[in-house]
Each structure stands twice: as C-alpha cells, then as structure tokens.
Amino acid sequence: SQQGEEDPQALSIQEGENATMNCSYKTSINNLQWYRQNSGRGLVHLILIRSNEREKHSGRLRVTLDTSKKSSSLLITASRAADTASYFCATCPIRANSKLTFGKGITLSVRP
Amino acid sequence: GAVVSQHPSWVICKSGTSVKIECRSLDFQATTMFWYRQFPKQSLMLMATSNEGSKATYEQGVEKDKFLINHASLTLSTLTVTSAHPEDSSFYICSARDGKRSTVQYFGAGTRLSVL
Numbered sequence: 001s002q003q004g005e006e007d008p009q010a011l012s013i014q015e016g017e018n019a020t021m022n023c024s025y026k027t028s029i030n031n032l033q034w035y036r037q038n039s040g041r042g043l044v045h046l047i048l049i050r051s052n053e054r055e056k057h058s059g060r061l062r063v064t065l066d067t068s069k070k071s072s073s074l075l076i077t078a079s080r081a082a083d084t085a086s087y088f089c090a091t092c093p094i095r096a097n098s099k100l101t102f103g104k105g106i107t108l109s110v111r112p
Numbered sequence: 113g114a115v116v117s118q119h120p121s122w123v124i125c126k127s128g129t130s131v132k133i134e135c136r137s138l139d140f141q142a143t144t145m146f147w148y149r150q151f152p153k154q155s156l157m158l159m160a161t162s163n164e165g166s167k168a169t170y171e172q173g174v175e176k177d178k179f180l181i182n183h184a185s186l187t188l189s190t191l192t193v194t195s196a197h198p199e200d201s202s203f204y205i206c207s208a209r210d211g212k213r214s215t216v217q218y219f220g221a222g223t224r225l226s227v228l
Contacts, residue, residue, distance in 0.1 A: 100158075
C-alpha cells in the first residue's frame with residue numbers, strides 16, 4: 001500500500017530558484033529517506049532523516065520532518081538544470097524489517 | 113562506495129522464454145537485496161526481499177513461481193522471469209542494503225524488459 005505521497009506531482013522552475021517538494025505518510029516510521037531518479041535509471045539515495053530529527057542539511061539539500069503531521073519536505077536551493085529528475089520519498093515504517101515504501105514521486109524540471 | 117551493478121540494462125525476448133537479471137554489490141556485502149518493478153511514471157513496487165542463504169520473501173500478489181529469486185552469495189542476487197509474457201514487460205530495479213543496521217538502499221541502474 002502507498003505510504004508516502006508527494007506533492008506536487010510535477011514542478012517546473014527556473015535555474016537558480018529553490019524547489020520545495022512535500023511528502024506525507026500514514027504510519028509511524030523509523031526514518032524517512034529521499035531518493036532521486038534520472039529517467040530510465042536506478043534511484044540514488046540523497047538524504048535520510050530519523051524520526052527523532054527535525055531538520056537535516058546536505059549541500060544544497062534541506063530536509064525537514066514533522067512527525068506530528070506525518071510530513072516531510074525536501075528543499076533544493078539554487079537549483080541547476082542537472083537537478084532535473086524524479087524525486088521520491090521513502091518511509092521505513094516501524095517493524096517493517098527495513099523495507100521501504102516509496103511515494104509516487106515528483107517530477108522536477110529545471111529550465112536553464 | 114556502495115555500488116550496485118545490475119545486468120542486463122535492456123533485454124528483448126520472445127513470449128514464453130525466461131530472462132535472468134543479475135544484481136551485484138561491488139564493494140560491500142549485501143545481506144539483503146530487494147527487487148522492485150516500476151511502471152512508466154509510477155512509483156516502485158516492491159516484489160520481494162532476498163536474504164542471502166534463505167528463501168526470498170515475496171510481497172502479496174507476486175507469483176513466486178513466475179519470478180524466481182536466488183541470493184546465493186553476499187554479493188549476488190538474481191531474478192528470473194519465467195515464461196515471460198508481454199504483460200511482464202516493465203522496468204525492474206534491484207537494490208541492496210549495506211549491513212544489517214542501515215536502512216539505506218543502494219540501487220542498480222535497472223533492467224528494461226520488453227517481451228514480444
């Protein structure tokens with residue numbers, strides 16, 4: 001069953017702008033992860049945030065987690081054309097034996 | 113580090129034949145590997161979890177006799193699509209966990225299967 005639900009489904013921005021993507025989930029989690037997928041390729045792990053963390057940074061990425069609202073956001077600052085890809089949030093539910101449940105993904109297009 | 117190699121990247125086969133897809137962890141030992149299926153512009157659907165030296169655990173609705181999974185070593189898992197039919201055409205992706213404590217998954221590049 002679908003655990004993570006991202007919004008918007010598609011996002012188009014100009015190079016240099018910030019991109020914000022949101023993810024909501026339903027059950028209690030151990031952690032939440034964001035992945036990136038270029039067209040026709042596998043996924044690349046971007047960042048993991050644990051359930052006891054509220055914010056995490058990695059380069060131009062900023063992830064927040066609000067467990068009370070069961071939601072997370074991924075912010076990409078100063079976007080580049082190379083950031084064009086699909087982005088998925090994945091939740092690791094408690095007692096799920098490390099299985100991840102992926103959302104439907106957000107298609108980000110960064111116009112040069 | 114944490115590189116996963118998946119082969120082949122693209123395969124076309126006739127209906128009724130079997131296709132084997134390999135997934136290798138190149139620089140770490142993967143006690144657990146996962147096999148996903150992805151339809152165009154959709155999310156990943158977990159098919160099965162593969163543990164080294166034991167039988168794979170299949171998700172509900174996935175036919176174990178149709179999708180044979182073997183995890184013979186800590187660096188190799190294979191998915192065999194048996195008696196493939198056009199409806200099996202899809203993008204198959206494997207992933208692996210590095211160690212028992214981390215839940216981060218490292219993905220192969222995927223295999224595009226087209227069954228004629």
